[in-house]
Amino acid sequence: MSTTTPAATTGAESASTATTGAEPASTGTRLSLAGRGEGTAAAPSAPPEEHGYAPQWLELREPADANARAADLLDPLRIRLANLPDRAKGLVVHDLGCGTGSMGRWLAPLLDGAQQWVLHDHDADLLRLATARAPRAAGDGSPVTVTTLRGDLGRLTAADLEGASLVTASALLDVLTRDEIAALAEACVGAGCPALLTLSVAGRVELTPSDPLDAEMAEAFNAHQRRGDLLGPDAVTVACEAFSERGATVRVHPSPWQLGPEHAELAQEWLRGWVGAACEQRPELAERAEAYLERRLEQCAAGDLRVVVHHSDVLALPRPTGGAS
Secondary structure, X not given: OEEEEEHHHOOOOOOOXXXXXXXXXXXXXXXXXXXXXXOOOOOOXXXXXXXXXXXXXXXXXXXXXXXXXXXXXXXXXXXXXXXXXXXXXXXXXXXXXXXXXXXXXXXHHHOOOOEEEXXXXXXXXXXXXXXXXXXXXXXXXOEEEEEEEOOEXXXXXXXXXXXXXXXXXXXXXXXXXXXXXXXXXXXXXXXXXXXXXXXXXXXEEEEEOOOOOHHHHHHHHHHHHOOOOEOHHHHHHHHHHHHHHXXXXXXXXXXXXXXXXXXXXXXXXXXXXXXXHHHHHOHHHHHHHXXXXXXXXXXXXXXXXXXXXXXXXXXXXXXXXXXXX
């Protein structure tokens, strides 16, 4: 299904509440996996083919995501985009696993020129919400329009990206398998299309003040991220290898969440999900984890807890096609 909507004329639409972090299907990652991020435990009651993510969680994390994304990667991206053969006709940006559209709201105003965003997700409700909240203008006031596509990332090919100027995704790589990342790299490189892939978990968390259980929780959570064939904290390394092996130039930059007292609500929800996922992975932690979580939530409510959740952003620049330099 594909629809085209000028972002300036869409009305407000509400998305239904989805479960947070259901486990991906064994074949063909659903595009609604983007935005899951750390701290969203699996939802055992959700069938694999119907998992999605609650808009409330995606909206809660959006300001922290925007602050964390690596702006240092934008200059090399702008240089590549400026040299596209048909640059005057505007940019075509594919946003994989768009969720509520936070990537577009962050990036579109930071790029000049007319833009057409193609929002990919499996969740129709999230696509409607992302369309309704899409940015209206680029950084220089040029128009931004939106189309939507429902589908599975596992089927994305270079042909699907024909005419694309850029592929983006947020919090996606860590919920992919090695084969899915290879397919993503193959599609982008085959189309000569740059990829800006942000906010992949790095497997490191810093909590201040520290607690004796911090390390066990982090280890169990990382194991949960790697369940099945998912890459979790290994995804950035695998993605860099996949793009590099296909001739792309790859840049990596840290993009940590830095949560202080002003982010108490987000930190509390992250803590609940982080500890919940750790206990799902290692049920023997449950008894100690209950007291641990209570302590941490109290510290958070009192403004005494600082949390740094480490991520990495990846910019892959394949060899250009069509005469671009």
